[in-house]
């Protein structure tokens with residue numbers, strides 16, 4: 001045995017470094033919770049970071065606890081109560097540990113025999129979840145790597161079911177397929193359509209109303225127009241919710257439309273399908289039980305490490321129709337529907353043991369944790385919106401449905417370009433690093449965007465955020481005044 005190999009697999013080393021890393025992460029968590037971490041997102045330019053890591057690679061420590069400490073120090077701190085940026089889940093420590101188990105065991109899961117526990121745990125988890133969507137024992141589901149892949153998977157299933165299963169073998173044979181989705185839908189739907197080869201005409205974008213909700217009265221005319229145009233519309237996607245503003249489409253109405261025209265009804269619930277766990281907010285997804293397929297990310301609102309995504313199917317038979325791949329080295333029986341050979345139904349061949357993380361959360365805390373968390377965060381979104389609405393210097397984009405809140409600062413000087421000004425505020429906040437928030441474009445205007453993911457963020461923190469934005473705005477105005485005075489002086493001189 002070569003010494004290098006021996007060293008790489010040293011069990012005592014693993015134990016020692018593992019303990020050091022867990023200590024380090026637990027210290028980081030405690031520090032965030034005790035308000036001892038001043039920046040939720042310490043900012044440096046890409047070139048500065050690159051120079052640092054290039055130098056580290058040449059001369060830095062090779063102790064992985066030390067490397068971990070450096071990575072933690074330079075990373076976005078989701079566990080910090082001033083984190084309100086993108087909708088990435090704040091992970092419970094236990095579910096991070098269960099992720100580690102997958103990293104170590106590395107059971108591939110494509111076939112039952114390589115990952116027996118993980119395969120069966122995934123089924124147990126899916127079965128626990130189905131009733132929350134109003135699905136009965138005919139339903140089923142799979143876990144996959146992210147909402148993007150989950151949506152593509154579900155849409156491939158829709159294509160097989162609604163456009164003929166031979167499509168897998170013979171291609172589309174001249175059929176001009178299309179689906180309908182709100183213009184506010186996540187870009188991954190557009191990508192899925194293009195990947196399937198339907199082209200730009202394959203995605204019919206339904207305009208939204210002033211709440212950014214799909215306009216239901218446009219479904220029939222747009223559908224008829226597409227049919228007249230020689231297209232075959234096979235599906236409608238409801239957003240639950242949209243990414244930019246967190247708006248929930250009317251799933252009851254979309255379901256009824258799909259039923260009437262015999263279309264596949266898919267719900268992109270990457271973020272907001274989690275509403276099903278909240279008694280207070282589950283009416284947002286009323287009608288979800290009508291969907292033929294649903295995507296939900298655990299790594300957004302369900303406190304789980306990325307990537308962990310479920311695709312649920314109302315009719316279990318359909319989950320076997322997505323792919324018709326034969327792989328003789330994997331499956332001895334090519335045609336059979338074997339729930340326990342997960343690779344038959346997922347994009348992944350080798351897959352992370354993602355069910356274990358969900359299983360762990362549910363065993364440790366039950367559904368109560370999700371109920372409490374989703375309810376709290378959605379309510380916080382509404383409370384923050386009320387705060388913004390009452391503030392003379394801020395304007396809410398829309399009254400939010402959930403924990404995604406978009407707004408902008410209104411400077412007194414009406415000649416200032418609002419979009420450029422708010423983008424400049426956002427840039428200064430990013431460079432300051434104390435809070436982390438993002439921005440979005442709504443009707444070609446730039447808005448500040450917060451997603452309230454952290455369960456320790458309080459209304460008080462958000463009040464401080466607004467003050468911070470006001471100070472930043474004042475600073476910007478001063479800067480601009482100084483620049484224009486300098487210019488005037490130059491002209492005079």
Ligand SMILES: *Cc1c(COP(=O)(O)O)cnc(C)c1O
Pocket residue numbers: 145146147148149186188239240241242243268269270271297307309
């Ligand atoms: C986040 C999101 C996605 C993409 O999911 P990933 O897990 O990031 O791939 C898709 N749709 C919606 C509505 C989302 O919010």
